[in-house]
Amino acid sequence: MKIVVAGAGYAGTLAANRLAKKVPEAEITVVNPRPDFVERVRLHQHVAGTGKVATPLAEMLRAGVAVRLAAVEKIGDGSVTLDTGESADFDHLVLAVGSTVTALPGTVPVGTWEGAEYARTALADLPPGATVTVIGTGATGIETAAEVADGRPDLRVRLVGNRLAATFSDGARRRVRAGLERLKVSVLEDSVTEVLRGEKGADSVRLRSDANGELRSDLTLWAVLGSIPDLAERSGLEVDDRGRAVVDRYLRSVSDPRIFVVGDCAAVPGSRAACQTAGPQGAHAADTLARLIRGREPEPYSMGYFGTGLTLGRRDGVIQLSRRDDSARRHYLAGRPAVVLKEGATRGAKYGSRTATITWLSGPK
Structure with missing residues (x-):
């Protein structure tokens, strides 16, 4: 066999x-x-x-x-x-x-090992005051922007995309935004159409919104999966x-x-x-x-399903609780308890893969 x-x-x-x-x-x-x-x-x-x-x-x-x-x-x-x-x-x-991941030309995809490795090296080489733009306002983009801002407070970090944490309840979305603001991540809820190569290897992100126009970025990370x-x-x-x-x-x-x-x-x-x-x-x-x-x-x-979790740096996070059909409940967890729960779930996923030991909820009736 x-x-x-x-x-x-x-x-x-x-x-x-x-x-x-x-x-x-x-x-x-x-x-x-x-x-x-x-x-x-x-x-x-x-x-x-x-x-x-x-x-x-x-x-x-x-x-x-x-x-x-x-x-x-x-x-x-x-x-x-x-x-x-x-x-x-x-x-x-x-x-x-x-x-x-299919990234726009001129961006670095963070959803693959190769892209994340390249981004890690490029990020480490950025001088203080440089601008990092993260494209994608789902969990991957939010976590990437927050992690970069938390680890490199000397950088300007910008998060660009459609509706922030779109699958979360209104209360959870407001809490995510507050966590990003605490880390000084600027959020532009718009849609990227193209990335133009700028001077000295920097990227210029063009948005659909005329109000935002073109934004200069020293490193542009693609976080849409x-x-x-x-x-x-x-x-x-x-x-x-x-x-x-x-x-x-x-x-x-x-x-x-x-x-x-x-x-x-x-x-x-x-x-x-x-x-x-x-x-x-x-x-x-x-x-x-x-x-x-x-x-x-x-x-x-x-x-x-039981919920969706994301971290906002190393000390903050939000867990959106859900019904079994994955629709969001009104309730959510935030702060240190959310970080602990998300870390436990992440470690549990790896443990389950390694040991083949896993349990899960049955689907909605």
């Missing part, structure tokens, strides 16, 4: 480890372009130099799980073609390649309008039941890109595959 897991993020790593526990006779191979497990939700800390985000896969995967350093170029009939020119056969495949790799589509699997692989209620591709799809690249109704989503999907896929191998009936996937 050969099982290939494509991708070693939260979902892929957890799925591989859980399968190694439940199907010990299987030959499990993880295919990943990097030798490390990267805590993507901590990349803003890597940019600011305030946290470690990479752990060798050798320390994350159970003994007996093989690793091939490569990217999957195409999924065929019982095999995957790698960018090294080699191939790997499978009886079952777990597709967990996540999402990627959500692009999906086209691997599923170019492999002939059915995808939705965002490029995510369409799955049945057991998380199997509707095009090929040998393929389970989990994480950001899976078109699961009601789901959003988050480690809170990836872990349960990786675990459920592993459990379902183990049940099928043992000749047992699969159970449908069900998962409910």
Whole structure:
């Protein structure tokens, strides 16, 4: 029995480890372009130099799980073609390649390891008084702007995008704004249309709003996530309008039941890109595959949310509590309790991936 897991993020790593526990006779191979497990939700800390985000896969995967350093170029009939020119056969495949970032030219994407590493070096080289612009007013952009401002109070930090923390309640949004103001982050709720290269390598950010015009920036960071790799589509699997692989209620591709799809690249109704989503999907896929191998009936996937957390530097944060369908409640947590809860959830996500031990809420009725 050969099982290939494509991708070693939260979902892929957890799925591989859980399968190694439940199907010990299987030959499990993880295919990943990097030798490390990267805590993507901590990349803003890597940019600011305030946290470690990479752990060798050798320390994350159970003994007996093989690793091939490569990217999957195409999924065929019982095999995957790698960018090294080699191939790997499978009886079952777990597709967990996540999402990627398509940044505007002239900006540095902070949602990838390579982009965050470049941004960290560029940020460290900036002199006092320089201006950093972060594009994207979702959680990634807010956390990046706050982390930079907290770690480098000698810089001018600007956050640009659409509605700030758009999925939060009005009260939580006001609290996020207050936290950013405390860190002296200026917020421009507008939309970036293009980035123009300026003098001496600086960037000039052009906004749609005539009132804002062009803004000079010494370093412009792109913090908008959500692009999906086209691997599923170019492999002939059915995808939705965002490029995510369409799955049945057991998380199997509707095009090929040998393929389970989990994480950001899976078109699961009601789901959003988050480690809170990836872990349960990786675990459920592993459990379902183990049940099928043992000749047992699969159970449908069900998962409910509890909230969305973000940090505002090292000492402040906001946790927006939600209903199981991910809609925001009126209540939220803020300040030090939010920081402690967010850190606990982040550590728990990594622990779950490494140990294959995880629990989650069932979905809304």
